[in-house]
Amino acid sequence: MRYVVPIVMASDEGYLPCAAVAIRSLIDTKKHDSIYHIYILCTGVSELARRAIEDMSQQDVMISFRDISAWITPCFAKLYTRAYFTKEMYFRWWIGELFPEYDKVLYLDCDIVATCDLSALYQTNLGGAAVGGVIDFATPAVVCRIAKQLHLQAEEYINSGVLLINTAVWRAEHLKDTCLAYLNRHEKLICPDQDVLNMVCRKRILYLNGRWNVQWHHLWDRQDNQLEEPFLSMFSFSISAPKILHFSSQIKPWNSPPNPYSNYFWQYAEPLGYYSKKE
Numbered sequence: 001m002r003y004v005v006p007i008v009m010a011s012d013e014g015y016l017p018c019a020a021v022a023i024r025s026l027i028d029t030k031k032h033d034s035i036y037h038i039y040i041l042c043t044g045v046s047e048l049a050r051r052a053i054e055d056m057s058q059q060d061v062m063i064s065f066r067d068i069s070a071w072i073t074p075c076f077a078k079l080y081t082r083a084y085f086t087k088e089m090y091f092r093w094w095i096g097e098l099f100p101e102y103d104k105v106l107y108l109d110c111d112i113v114a115t116c117d118l119s120a121l122y123q124t125n126l127g128g129a130a131v132g133g134v135i136d137f138a139t140p141a142v143v144c145r146i147a148k149q150l151h152l153q154a155e156e157y158i159n160s161g162v163l164l165i166n167t168a169v170w171r172a173e174h175l176k177d178t179c180l181a182y183l184n185r186h187e188k189l190i191c192p193d194q195d196v197l198n199m200v201c202r203k204r205i206l207y208l209n210g211r212w213n214v215q216w217h218h219l220w221d222r223q224d225n226q227l228e229e230p231f232l233s234m235f236s237f238s239i240s241a242p243k244i245l246h247f248s249s250q251i252k253p254w255n256s257p258p259n260p261y262s263n264y265f266w267q268y269a270e271p272l273g274y275y276s277k278k279e
């Protein structure tokens with residue numbers, strides 16, 4: 001049986017090489033029985049940059065861009081950014097409204113590499129959950145922040161880099177508007193899109209197997225003895241066989257010292273030619 005798997009990403013022009021690496025991995029690990037429709041949400045990406053990515057389309061993998069300026073512009077002033085985050089982080093909140101043809105959508109950050117077909121992930125039954133995601137394992141300092149600032153427990157807090165979005169629920173309950181209202185009330189969030197998503201979807205999250213979003217910054221947390229149980233065991237299990245490796249945090253394969261997990265990135269990045277390895 002052939003499945004259509006709608007996959008949505010978001011990128012500005014500068015981040016497209018990273019998106020290209022992720023997409024290459026999606027194509028190369030896709031099994032014959034799935035059809036991917038990959039949509040990249042953007043505002044004002046040049047025709048040339050767009051074309052280079054769209055040309056990666058092939059049989060059973062359709063790649064297209066959606067310029068969402070008209071949707072985002074009215075809210076632009078309210079979408080604050082910090083650290084290395086850009087406004088594109090918020091685009092995932094609009095996915096329900098942008099894709100009325102789908103009741104469920106897989107959202108992926110650009111800084112990921114897949115190691116297997118994603119149909120099984122897509123077919124996860126969300127039931128009444130608003131979103132499916134993987135717990136963002138917390139260091140003791142982060143456990144405190146999540147409790148104090150968000151009034152959530154670290155064990156219920158997910159990372160927003162890989163999300164199975166119940167778009168039917170997001171539309172019916174206008175969750176994008178709820179997210180915007182929360183953002184207005186909380187001006188100094190550390191991970192704005194992710195913090196708000198967690199507060200808005202609280203108690204309505206389906207927790208996915210950790211291997212679907214292995215956040216590599218926990219490698220450094222573990223090295224610094226900053227990961228405690230149960231997160232330490234959960235992370236060790238996940239990283240032993242990642243299904244999606246996520247180059248989370250500002251540490252990226254192209255700006256960090258050589259590391260065995262960077263190979264997941266370079267095996268696709270080098271042939272594509274967008275990045276060159278620093279020796």
Ligand SMILES: [Mn+2]
Pocket residue numbers: 109110111161246247248249
């Ligand atoms: Mn990410």
